[in-house]
Amino acid sequence: MNTTLLEVEDVTKTFILHLIDGRSITPVQAVSFRVAIQDHLLIYGRSGSGKTSILKCIYRSYLASGGQIWFSSECYGRIDLVTANESSVLRLREREMGYCSQFLRVLPRVSALDVICEPLYRQGVAREVAQEQGRQWLSDLGIRPHLWQASPVTFSGGEQQRINLGRAFIAAPRLLLLDEPTASLDGATKEIVVRMIRAAQANGTTVISVSHDLAALGPCANYQLALA
Amino acid sequence: MTTTSLLHVADLHKRYGPGCAACAELTGPSQGRSQCPRCGTVYACVAANFSLQTGEVLGIVGESGSGKSTLLQMVNLSIAADQGQIWYHEPGGSAPVDLLRMDAYAARRFRNDRLGIVHQRPELGLNMHFSVGGNVAEKLLLAEWRHVGRIRGRTSELKLQTELPPERIDDEPYTFSGGMLQRVQIAKALASRPSLLLLDEVTSGLDLSVQARVLDLIRRIQWEEQITMLLVSHDLGVIRQLARRTIVMKNGHIIEAGLTDQIMEDPQHPYTQLLVSSAL
Numbered sequence: 001m002n003t004t005l006l007e008v009e010d011v012t013k014t015f016i017l018h019l020i021d022g023r024s025i026t027p028v029q030a031v032s033f034r035v036a037i038q039d040h041l042l043i044y045g046r047s048g049s050g051k052t053s054i055l056k057c058i059y060r061s062y063l064a065s066g067g068q069i070w071f072s073s074e075c076y077g078r079i080d081l082v083t084a085n086e087s088s089v090l091r092l093r094e095r096e097m098g099y100c101s102q103f104l105r106v107l108p109r110v111s112a113l114d115v116i117c118e119p120l121y122r123q124g125v126a127r128e129v130a131q132e133q134g135r136q137w138l139s140d141l142g143i144r145p146h147l148w149q150a151s152p153v154t155f156s157g158g159e160q161q162r163i164n165l166g167r168a169f170i171a172a173p174r175l176l177l178l179d180e181p182t183a184s185l186d187g188a189t190k191e192i193v194v195r196m197i198r199a200a201q202a203n204g205t206t207v208i209s210v211s212h213d214l215a216a217l218g219p220c221a222n223y224q225l226a227l228a
Numbered sequence: 229m230t231t232t233s234l235l236h237v238a239d240l241h242k243r244y245g246p247g248c249a250a251c252a253e254l255t256g257p258s259q260g261r262s263q264c265p266r267c268g269t270v271y272a273c274v275a276a277n278f279s280l281q282t283g284e285v286l287g288i289v290g291e292s293g294s295g296k297s298t299l300l301q302m303v304n305l306s307i308a309a310d311q312g313q314i315w316y317h318e319p320g321g322s323a324p325v326d327l328l329r330m331d332a333y334a335a336r337r338f339r340n341d342r343l344g345i346v347h348q349r350p351e352l353g354l355n356m357h358f359s360v361g362g363n364v365a366e367k368l369l370l371a372e373w374r375h376v377g378r379i380r381g382r383t384s385e386l387k388l389q390t391e392l393p394p395e396r397i398d399d400e401p402y403t404f405s406g407g408m409l410q411r412v413q414i415a416k417a418l419a420s421r422p423s424l425l426l427l428d429e430v431t432s433g434l435d436l437s438v439q440a441r442v443l444d445l446i447r448r449i450q451w452e453e454q455i456t457m458l459l460v461s462h463d464l465g466v467i468r469q470l471a472r473r474t475i476v477m478k479n480g481h482i483i484e485a486g487l488t489d490q491i492m493e494d495p496q497h498p499y500t501q502l503l504v505s506s507a508l
Contacts, residue, residue, distance in 0.1 A: 063490060
């Protein structure tokens with residue numbers, strides 16, 4: 001049985017900066033790897049080594065300049081995320097792929113509970129059912145109940161990061177992409193995040209994380225990929 | 229698995245003026261102008277092509293004068309296109325129809341029943357001397373609703389959905405604040421349960437706190453009803469919050485289209501790079 005979920009083949013990303021004499025920069029040069037179902041791959045390397053760029057090429061926030069990214073999808077079968085049409089990518093994001101960015105960017109004046117429930121609302125889950133799950137995640141992430149109705153815009157950096165992670169985990173995607181998931185978290189909260197990653201894996205999720213924090217995430221990763 | 233296009237816009241053109249042999253060379257994004265310096269013709273929209281899937285929110289972004297509102301008004305059938313097709317495929321319906329080839333009666337009926345529009349300026353969308361209930365009822369009467377009980381019932385639903393205070397339902401819109409007026413416009417636009425909602429700079433001119441509440445309302449309605457929306461804004465923040473895909477216009481042309489986050493984070497066209505890097 002082929003258990004590969006994602007195959008990244010010779011992916012290159014070049015940015016052409018039209019505003020600065022059209023110069024080009026290539027943070028990702030011919031990178032290849034594959035990830036099996038329920039694995040956790042940790043990508044590490046110094047700042048500027050292209051870690052986040054790879055993650056964004058997989059999620060299609062960036063258009064890869066070369067190579068293929070084969071995803072074994074439930075909706076479409078084996079599909080190349082580099083060339084897939086936009087509707088397919090949107091559907092995959094809704095149903096199968098989650099992404100947690102380094103920074104939370106949300107609409108002001110929307111409560112933390114509604115922010116964490118957003119992916120479920122989008123899927124058409126009933127409000128009450130979604131909020132029940134949302135309360136459980138907020139509680140597991142150590143966000144105190146008196147903050148649940150407040151907007152995360154007013155939260156501390158660590159609290160915002162926890163809301164951001166909760167939003168990525170709540171939809172239980174098949175592939176979860178985490179960009180620096182433990183940055184700006186204290187030791188105890190890092191442990192919560194590691195437990196969340198392990199629990200998601202046990203429930204069938206495949207995880208790719210990008211981080212400097214080998215101490216926290218190294219032990220829970222099955223494989224590591226160093227970028228120079 | 230296939231997704232169905234609700235709307236397919238093909239080769240849509242709108243110009244104001246006679247045109248001349250030099251127009252094509254002297255106008256457009258590469259020239260940085262929409263108006264031909266020889267003959268004075270303004271090219272508001274040139275060869276626009278895009279599709280809108282059922283349940284999708286598509287953003288149109290660009291600077292003032294880029295042609296985004298013209299494009300929206302052509303879809304609303306309130307500005308006549310010079311050339312092109314707008315194919316509309318009713319969900320669950322049979323063959324697509326070209327909206328630009330309908331007779332005047334069919335076009336009016338289509339606009340009243342299947343489309344809803346929210347304007348930047350409420351006085352364009354509302355009769356300021358009808359009550360809130362009267363404005364909603366007006367749209368329903370135009371959509372050929374005739375049962376008073378059903379009209380009343382629908383008005384009450386919309387009042388709840390758009391969070392309009394019940395005690396103000398008989399007030400005239402000119403007594404309302406800017407944010408409240410947009411809620412009334414949204415209620416009116418949604419009244420006939422249209423399949424396509426057009427939003428033209430709906431939060432421009434509102435103060436920031438009200439803007440966030442109106443955007444949240446639009447987003448919730450979209451999630452709950454899965455209504456298809458075409459959203460015009462010059463504000464990248466608004467587009468980012470609401471639209472899943474975005475097209476970028478400049479000097480009447482669509483210069484770039486893509487997933488909204490890709491347009492914001494990895495813009496390809498020099499103008500889009502400038503636009504994104506200039507956002508606050």
